[in-house]
Amino acid sequence: MKKWLIILVGLLLLSSCESQISLSEIKFKHLPMNVYTYFDQVRQYNGNYLYFYDKDTLYVFFNRYTVIQGEELEYVTDVQVEVDGETLSIYVNQQKTDDYNQKTFNPHVLYQLKVNAPVHTIKLFNNGKESHFDGVSGN
Numbered sequence: 001m002k003k004w005l006i007i008l009v010g011l012l013l014l015s016s017c018e019s020q021i022s023l024s025e026i027k028f029k030h031l032p033m034n035v036y037t038y039f040d041q042v043r044q045y046n047g048n049y050l051y052f053y054d055k056d057t058l059y060v061f062f063n064r065y066t067v068i069q070g071e072e073l074e075y076v077t078d079v080q081v082e083v084d085g086e087t088l089s090i091y092v093n094q095q096k097t098d099d100y101n102q103k104t105f106n107p108h109v110l111y112q113l114k115v116n117a118p119v120h121t122i123k124l125f126n127n128g129k130e131s132h133f134d135g136v137s138g139n
Contacts, residue, residue: 020083020117026059026110035059038137039110046074048092048124048131052138056115058122062092063108072096075105081113086120088113093127 028036035051039061042049049061064074078093090113097105124131 020115021081021088022114023079023081024112025079026112028110031059031110034139042135043108045134047134048126049135050122050133050137052136054139058113058115060090060111060113061108062094062110064094065107067107072098073107075107076109077105079109079111083115083117083119086118087123088115088119088121089123089125091125091128092131 028039031039032053035053038051039049039059042061043063044066046063046066049063051059051061053059060079062076062079064076067073074094074096076092076094078091080091082089082091124133
């Protein structure tokens with residue numbers, strides 16, 4: 001009996017430590033059709049785009065695809081998220097290059113965020129500085 005009580009307490013502790021948010025990079029072909037349609041419309045424009053799919057799922061698209069010849073190409077190197085109270089913070093790090101043929105980066109990246117907490121504010125930070133979304137849509 002004591003053994004089962006210890007196992008039950010352990011499981012309760014583990015479930016209470018479950019992350020409030022998960023972030024995963026996904027491909028366009030795995031998007032629901034309405035999300036795909038929105039991001040396909042903004043694909044030709046550089047920017048940060050947010051789509052509210054349902055109460056627990058968001059999609060974020062960082063597009064740096066369009067480059068004027070002679071300008072440096074920006075690309076996303078890292079994305080991290082955190083929930084603090086009712087605020088979701090998205091941290092994007094990016095770099096620039098003038099080597100257009102470099103194959104080690106992707107000029108547009110798409111993420112799915114699953115949020116298991118009430119969120120009333122979303123903040124975006126680009127290389128540590130507060131930024132903004134260029135477009136927001138959703139169901």
